[in-house]
Amino acid sequence: MSLKFAILGLVEQQGPLSGYDIKQTIERSIFYIWNVTGAQIYNALRDMREKGLLSAETVAQDGRPDKRMHQITDAGRAALVAEADAPIRDEALRDKVLLRVFFGNQADPEAMAREIEAYMARIHQEIDYLESVERRVLANPGPQHAARHFQLLSLRLKVAQLRGMEEEFRRAGYDLPATEPDQSNPTNIAKAG
Amino acid sequence: MSLKFAILGLVEQQGPLSGYDIKQTIERSIFYIWNVTGAQIYNALRDMREKGLLSAETVAQDGRPDKRMHQITDAGRAALVAEADAPIRDEALRDKVLLRVFFGNQADPEAMAREIEAYMARIHQEIDYLESVERRVLANPGPQHAARHFQLLSLRLKVAQLRGMEEEFRRAGYDLPATEPDQSNPTNIAKAG
DNA sequence: GTTGACTATGCAATAAGTTGACTATATATC
């Protein structure tokens, strides 16, 4: 449900969107929480149209392919609210990275250490990047108070998780490989994969 | 693959295991990383037997149902090592809790605040519980140095994540509901849900 | 003039994960 929840939330907040728009938006705003490919989104959209959660209208463009703009329906809005109001549970607790660490002794020791340090480097860059996003958001005050509050909160929660992990890796004796700082986000965690 | 990876890792480390044994072990040692039900394990085992990653032998018991003890095969060991040696990627980045926070404005504001505070309480208990596990492990020194190192590391990484989130929620103005402390783990995050 | 990036969508197949129902026996508790 969660990808569909995210799509419903975006379409509700940002009016009619094409699949492509949704992909862009997720890559710009939810990338640190949820990773998707284009195919996943189009698959989900088809499904949601068939279930009546979204309605779509084909719009012709000049010089560009047609696109299908999606709107949330009453049924979609009901599904969105139902999910948003459901109790928060940590169901499907699942962390591939921690699992790899847990069974780290199955790997070659030196390779494992290198992997961890490379992962630390990605964490480090990701923290920098997320904090630059936060600064950018804070610097330009807009409307949508409640939405902004929660979006920033989730971002800061992610940063807090990453910081915690980084410190813990350090405490365990692992160290960042020396690199130049980088303000862009070419190899961030969310995208590396 | 990850559930199967976990199963392969356990069977490799702890010799012949029944599905039931695996369930118990996961509930005792990997519960904070990966959540499973019995059916999931038995489904995975059938699959892995069919693929030749595990071999099984039925063992009769008196006063108890027969059980099928699983051993890792050469193919299984190869699959385990292949996974363990693969680069660590944060593929399938997916956090339902953060997603719920991100779209928190879609929920009723007071209900959302209550949900977050209830979640904080679970985090808090989970930290206490994980730290008690860590103390217990540290207090009884055993063999398996490398395995222990990585198992404790993953546990501490999880604690670090949770601590980070707890602090961040506090900073955002949310507060733990007042409760009695509890040393057992009846409603911990891993099990709640 | 061809290569690559961007815009834009789709389907089929597979893999992975989840749920619910079901079968048994033994022991301990009420």
Added chain:
DNA sequence: GATATATAGTCAACTTATTGCATAGTCAAC
């Protein structure tokens, strides 16, 4: 005697997620 818990397993159906492939036009760079 009834109920609950622990042990031990299976299957079918389902949802969710992932991958690979295909299509097709515009635009800029080389």
